[in-house]
Amino acid sequence: MKTLLEVKNVSKQFGNGTKALSNIDFTVKEGEFVSIIGPSGAGKSTLLRCINRMIDATSGEIIFDNDHVYKVNKRELKKVRRKIGMVFQHYNLVNRLSVIENALHGRLGYKSTLAGILGLYSEEEKLQAAKVLQILGLEDQIYKRSDQLSGGQKQRVGIARALIQNPKLLLCDEPIASLDPNSSKVIMDHLRNICSSMGITVVVNLHQVDVALKYSDRIIGVNGGKVVFNGTTQNITSNDIHQIYGSDEGKLIFDLGGSHAG
Amino acid sequence: MQAEGPIKPFPAPAGQDLDNMLLERLSKKPFSKSSIAIRMSMLVLAVLTIYAFSSFDYKDVKLWDALILTIDNLKTMFFEPHLKHFTFTQALYQVSITLGLAFLTTIFGAIIALMLGLLAAGNISSKPLSVIIKGLVALIRAVPTVLWVLIFAVAAGLGSVAAVIGMTFHSISYLVKAYSESFEEIDKGAIEALQASGANWWQIVFQVIIPSSITYIISWTFMRFEINFAVAVAMGAAAGAGGIGFDMFMASGFYFDLSEIGAITYFILIIAICLEIFATQIKRKLKEAS
Incomplete structure (x- = not known):
């Protein structure tokens, strides 16, 4: 399948010197459902916002649908942005x-x-x-x-x-973090459905490992601003997940058996 | 495992001993710097007040007689009001001129301030532009409206033109601050969401900023209208801008007609109360809507 999004060597350093992202590399194919997981403060939200330049990355390159997102002018950036839908944790409605x-x-x-x-x-x-x-x-x-x-x-x-x-791509920044389990399921089912039946690529930041395992085709694990895991949901091991969260074996709540129900 | 028994009650009060112990604690109120400062300044103020009263130069005014005369004047003003130099209809017309002055300056001010307020709001404008505009309007606001009218009177001559320009000027600075602060309180998420979908600045202003802050805009504008009405009365007298203020100036400074001053004061009071009731109702409607 065609590659829709290519993130190459992206780094982000904030004004106060904190390094949010360092040398992030990954690609997303058309029609894929990708979850980005990792501990709070790992740089997941920053990474998502660097893709449509809501936050400008310090260095690196992002190619979306054959457009170099960091080389286009303001007018063209608007055109890139309207091809990328964004969903937020706090809904951000008027x-x-x-x-x-x-x-x-x-x-x-x-x-x-x-x-x-x-x-x-x-x-x-x-x-x-x-x-x-x-x-x-x-x-x-x-x-x-x-x-x-x-x-x-x-x-x-x-x-x-x-x-x-x-849109060709849907970026979801923790879409279910403020919702109860019931509404969370409805939202995730809709997102999965959008991906499968409309062919829209979905990249979603998640806090719930279980949900990520259940709904996504691929998981990208981020810790300390670096990609520490990038692979299909079938191939992820319990050890990988513990590494993503930097915690000891057996200290996390998730169930590998529940993966790929959707 | 068996559940534990009921929660233990609080230990019984130890009686007099405990009370004494707590009273002792209470009496040891920490002596902080700020309490010393407050006490010292109270003392200084008290001393200054006593000194001031004892050192006034009262000339030949006798306090008691002066008080009686003032009350007598007030009685003439408010219990025997009458109109002598103009009719009731004329007075009504003059009040409408004053209201018109307030309305015009508020509308001018609101339109210009809306634009400047958008540029002054830190969340939707650039940082330097916001700082410059905010600084400028703070400077303008620091000078009272009456002074601005007199400053513009140099160019426009004393009269309604100077009053309109001066009052508009001060209204702008007041409303820019009020508007820009309400814009800054808007949830930045919705702005971010529209930016992310490719909307431009004007679209964000009219689709997010204005709808989210319309109640604040209306209530601040009406507040300024009330202020401008009071200022317009004063401008009639001080700057010869016409309206009921000018009639009041004539009645007091020219005819020395206390009863007429009383009548005019009642006029202004009634209008002010009407405005106040109207404003409260608008605000209640807006609150119900939101």
Whole structure:
């Protein structure tokens, strides 16, 4: 399969001297479901944000869909960004706006400044938004204000906003870290479904090893800003996982038997 | 394993001994630096107050008589109000001029301040630009509105033009601070999400910033409108900007008509109360909506 994303030798050093990422290397193929796991503060979020340049890497190169993300100008970067949907831990919706207005925000990258300012969307776009919301099971909430939704529903609106961009890649920054187990399953099932049936590549940061094992094709383990594991879910061993988290054998809660149910 | 018995009760109070022990602890309040500073400054203020009263030059004014006369004046003002030099309709017209002055300067100020406020908000503007604008408006705000009107009177002449420019000037600086601070309180996540989807600055401003802070914008703007009404009354007198303030100036400084001053004060008071009620209602509506 074609390579969609190539991360080459990426390092990030923050202004205060802390090295968040050092020499990160990996590739993601089209249609893959990749989980990035690792302890808190390992640089997972930074890594994800370096891909669409929400954070600028200090050195290295990222090639997404044949575009050199770090060599394009501002205009072209916007075009790259609209091909990458992003889902956040805290949903990041505009609370005072309705569900469909929030979902349609995903179209702004395609619209002229004036149409975006006035919130003028075409019938087609509205229909597409309604369809995506329907797939995510939010058809009854279309005109509800988004602060009236539950956490799981908010996250689904977040996913809808990303999907309306018609993205090739979905970056999810700990999408289920603030959700209860039930909503977490719904969200992960949707993400897996998006990957399998729509062919959209998904890269997701996760805290839950179990979830990563169950849903992903491949796991990238990050610790101390370095990639310490990169391999398929079938090949990962208990020892690898303990190495990723830098902890002793038997001190973590996960179950290798549960892998690959989705 | 058998469950343990019920939770043990607190040990019975030891009686007088314990009380005494605790009272002793309480009396040993630590003597901190700040408490010394507060006590010392209270003492100094008390001494200065006593000295000031004893060293006033009262001339021939007798305190008691002066007090009685003042109360008498107030009585004439507020219990026998009448309009002599103009009619009720004219007074109403003059109040509307004052309101118009307040409205105009608030609208001008709000429109310009909205733009500058966006540039001054640290989360959506560049750091140096934000610092420059914030510094500039702080400087403008430090000078009172009346002074700005008088400064602009040099170029525009004393009158309504100077009043409009000066009041607008101060309104801008006030509202820029209020707006930019409400913009900065917006959850930065939504801004990040739209940036990540390729939206540009203007789209983010109108799709995230304004919808999220509209209640603050409205309530701050109305607050400034109330302030501008009070200033507009003063400007009528001080800068000859017209309106009810000018009539008040004539009644007091020209005709020495205490009753008319009282009538005008009632007019202004009623308008101010109406504005206050209106503002409270708007705020309640906004709160219900959010």
